[in-house]
Amino acid sequence: MAPIILNCDLGEDESLEQTEQLLALIDAANIGCGFHAGSPEKTGASIELALKHKLRIGAHPGLPHAGGRGHILPTAKEFQHLLEQQFSSFQATAHALGTRAEYIKLHGSLYHAVETQPDLSAVYIHFLRQQVQPVAIFALAGGEFAQAAEAAGLSVVHEAFADRDYLPDGSLVPRVEQGAVLSQSEALERLASWQKNGKIPTRGGVPISLAADTLCVHGDSPDALELIRNIRTFLETHKIECSRSRFS
Structure with missing residues (x-):
């Protein structure tokens, strides 16, 4: 298995103490923008802590209601507004702290919506191509969106x-x-x-081959800290390097 980036969704409703404990174990921090969870203050504090640990920093925009999940998706116009509002808010906070988001990873329902909704996928790709500074994307490994984004010339980190x-x-x-x-x-x-055969077991089917650049653990998963520690130990034991270098 090639070197892999260990990432985590955080900067949401977890305590700052847990935020820092998570940051100490990972390579890339997907930090909430303060809309679906957390707050603008929590976003700023999380960015500061991520800088302390010399991590890659990514914006993690989501549907602007509690949890950021649901069956009601935005229209293309609403999605465009959401991206502009949340990403600009995140970048303003990051710039004030002397940094910027290197990548974007959509949260919850939006992450999966761009896999199946061509209009939302097109909006997202257009938004990313309009950025003055290049921004990478964390996207579902083997998914439709990752292929479309790469075809559009964007930098995709398969997750x-x-x-x-x-x-x-x-x-x-x-x-x-x-x-x-x-x-x-x-x-x-x-x-x-x-790690052994490059395949992921699935529910109700045969294992599927899956190539990925980054591995995610959700910060709100049960025993997230212990799981990340054990994953880090596993990667080190099997001499699978983690990568903290910047995206190309």
Whole structure:
């Protein structure tokens, strides 16, 4: 397995103490923009802590309601406004602290919507291409959006999930379904299988081949800190390097 970036969704409703504990274990921080969870103050504090740990910093915009998840998706125009509002807010905070977002990773429903909604995918790609400074994208490994973004000349970091169950088509089991979020033992067992043969076990189907540049653990997953520690130990034991260098 090639060097991998260990990332985490955070800067949301976890305590600042947990935020820093998570940051000490990862390579890239997907920090909430203060709309679906957290606050502008929490975003700023999380960026400061990420700088302290010399991490890659990414903006993590989401639907502007509690949890950032739901079946009601924005129109293309609403999505454009959401991206402009949340990313500009994040960048303003980051610039005030002497840094910027190197990448964007959509949160929750939006992350999955660009896989299946061509109008939203097109808006997202257009938005990213309009940025004065290049911004990379964290996108679902093997997904439709990653292919479309690469075809548009954008820098894509292919992402796999350590703590989520997969379906045979390479998408994630919806969070509303029981067992969608894996236990620590299940996550580590699956990581070992992936490291051994490059395949991810799926629910109700045969394992699928999956190549990824980065591995995500959600900061709000049960025992997230312990899981990330054990993943880091696993990667080190198997001499799988983690990467903290900047994106190309």
